Amino acid sequence: xxxxxxxxxxxxxxxxxxxxxxxxxxxxxxxxxxxxxxxxxxxxxxxxxxxxxxxxxxxxxxxxxxxxxxxxxxxxxxxxxxxxxxxxxxx
Amino acid sequence: xxxxxxxxxxxxxxxxxxxxxxxxxxxxxxxxxxxxxxxxxxxxxxxxxxxxxxxxxxxxxxxxxxxxxxxxxxxxxxxxxxxxxxxxxxxxxxxxxxxxxxxxxxxxxxxxxxxxxxxxxxxxxxxxxxxxxxxxxxxxxxxxxxxxxxxxxxxxxxxxxxxxxxxxxxxxxxxxxxxxxxxxxxxxxxxxxxxxxxxxxxxxxxxxxxxxxxxxxxxxxxxxxxx
Numbered sequence: 001x002x003x004x005x006x007x008x009x010x011x012x013x014x015x016x017x018x019x020x021x022x023x024x025x026x027x028x029x030x031x032x033x034x035x036x037x038x039x040x041x042x043x044x045x046x047x048x049x050x051x052x053x054x055x056x057x058x059x060x061x062x063x064x065x066x067x068x069x070x071x072x073x074x075x076x077x078x079x080x081x082x083x084x085x086x087x088x089x090x091x
Numbered sequence: 092x093x094x095x096x097x098x099x100x101x102x103x104x105x106x107x108x109x110x111x112x113x114x115x116x117x118x119x120x121x122x123x124x125x126x127x128x129x130x131x132x133x134x135x136x137x138x139x140x141x142x143x144x145x146x147x148x149x150x151x152x153x154x155x156x157x158x159x160x161x162x163x164x165x166x167x168x169x170x171x172x173x174x175x176x177x178x179x180x181x182x183x184x185x186x187x188x189x190x191x192x193x194x195x196x197x198x199x200x201x202x203x204x205x206x207x208x209x210x211x212x213x214x215x216x217x218x219x220x221x222x223x224x225x226x227x228x229x230x231x232x233x234x235x236x237x238x239x240x241x242x243x244x245x246x247x248x249x250x251x252x253x254x255x256x257x258x259x260x261x262x263x264x265x266x267x268x269x270x271x272x273x274x275x276x277x278x279x280x281x282x283x284x285x286x287x288x289x290x291x292x293x294x295x296x297x298x299x300x301x302x303x304x305x306x307x308x309x310x311x312x313x314x315x316x317x318x
Contacts, residue, residue, distance in 0.1 A: 023196070026200055076192060
């Protein structure tokens with residue numbers, strides 16, 4: 001079936017548990033300077049957004065997962081979360 | 092005949108001339124290979140030099156692995172051809188899956204530019220052939236993402252299969268098990284963060300890099316060129 005629908009994709013990439021996250025740790029150490037000492041478990045990552053033409057939800061998710069797994073994240077150190085919704089629908 | 096060594100140039104590579112110069116001074120016939128090339132015919136060995144291939148966008152090496160030349164590099168490596176990745180070149184080889192593990196940001200988010208001591212752990216790889224195990228070399232490092240990491244199974248395999256090629260004497264970046272360089276199963280693909288091409292003349296502080304580059308010349312001379 002030819003792709004007929006546009007989908008909006010969001011991919012969030014974070015370091016895997018157990019991989020040191022020096023950016024997150026550094027941000028966390030800076031927070032007391034704001035007077036906030038209750039913020040913990042800070043993790044730094046990347047967020048990507050793109051549109052994809054696909055036949056349906058499952059097709060869009062499958063394509064977006066290829067993008068996430070083969071390019072956006074390095075599976076040795078990172079994990080990704082892919083979210084797909086029809087273009088124009090509320091995020 | 093002088094071994095013909097290709098130094099792969101990506102957009103953003105910046106150590107290619109140092110590599111050509113250092114290899115040439117040792118007697119190699121070294122020249123540049125543009126990342127758009129799809130043939131590596133006639134080369135006896137390849138070097139992926141340091142720099143910032145494709146701007147290091149996304150992650151170091153993440154885009155470079157899709158450069159047209161990388162398919163030919165993988166075929167060259169699979170045929171047993173010697174391939175050495177230095178710094179950014181090491182990152183490219185891990186992203187391309189030609190070497191295990193990954194290079195993450197240095198411990199403490201510290202960019203490190205220093206001459207460090209590295210110990211040769213194996214004398215039977217493309218970059219250390221004939222070098223005595225335990226030899227300590229003084230070679231510069233210059234990186235932000237040089238903190239080698241891999242899962243525990245991979246680390247156990249690297250140790251069991253004697254694939255840790257170089258270790259830091261005094262770990263400068265947080266690398267797991269002090270790893271400065273590793274090789275593939277065939278021992279013909281080697282990646283390292285230190286820059287041997289920047290330690291190729293007493294004029295710039297050290298000639299120790301020539302120990303490694305000289306070994307590569309020997310390996311390249313002995314290798315059958317991959318078609």
